[in-house]
Amino acid sequence: MMDDGAIIALYFARDEAAIRETDQKYGRLCYCIADNILHSRPDSEECVNDTYLAVWDRIPPARPECFSAFLCRIARNLSLKRYRRNRAKRRDMATETSFSELEGVLADISPDALQRLEAKELAAAISRFLRGISREKRYIFLRRYWFFDPIDAIARRCSCGAGRIRVILFRLRRSLAKFLREEFV
Structure with a gap:
């Protein structure tokens, strides 16, 4: 598995392999965060994909010191946003x-x-x-x-x-x- 610095370098190079490497290293963690909030496989998978897009949009210019925390925070915030939207429709x-x-x-x-x-x-x-x-x-x-x-x-x-x-x-x-x-x- 690639280390975080190398993954961030791929984002700076605008290399799509960055997303693949991020998914390989942190995909399960992001999914776990999303699923613990949403309790819905399709919504959780969509939030994970949205997380990768958000990271792609933020790096560059951002250069996170702790890539896993950066990623988890984005996944959590997107999941909470989706949760609030879903909650307006039904209670979880x-x-x-x-x-x-x-x-x-x-x-x-x-x-x-x-x-x-x-x-x-x-x-x-x-x-x-x-x-x-x-x-x-x-x-x-x-x-x-x-x-x-x-x-x-x-x-x-x-x-x-x-x-x-x-x-x-x-x-x-x-x-x-x-x-x-x-x-x-």
Whole structure:
């Protein structure tokens, strides 16, 4: 498999082999991200293809330091955009559950403070929170709320029971709510 620097060089050379190499190295990861959000094979495959097109359009001029993170972010954002469009037509309970779990965290912050918050400030605060917790808890949090993995899948990945994962996520949400209240109140 080609290393990321060589793949980026192919994009800069406008060589279509860049897309083939990207798919070979990261196709399954992009599909997993899309499918965890969309739960639809055709929509997920289309989002992966849209991801490759978006990367083709952004490189050049962008020269990402971490190609996999760059790619995952695009795949996730495109999948969320598709999810919102699909959600207007019908409800998807699996992803909806992940969103509703986090709504309670923001509900603890006063409406005035929420209005003053910009998305970048909130993202920076959540990043600070994540840096302050253990690696295992950070992994569980990100698998649930970034990758939208089901609790059972996270439990299998962590070799523990689903109940333990639920408890950890509950405590993390409570800790995050407290952290955000202290940050923004």
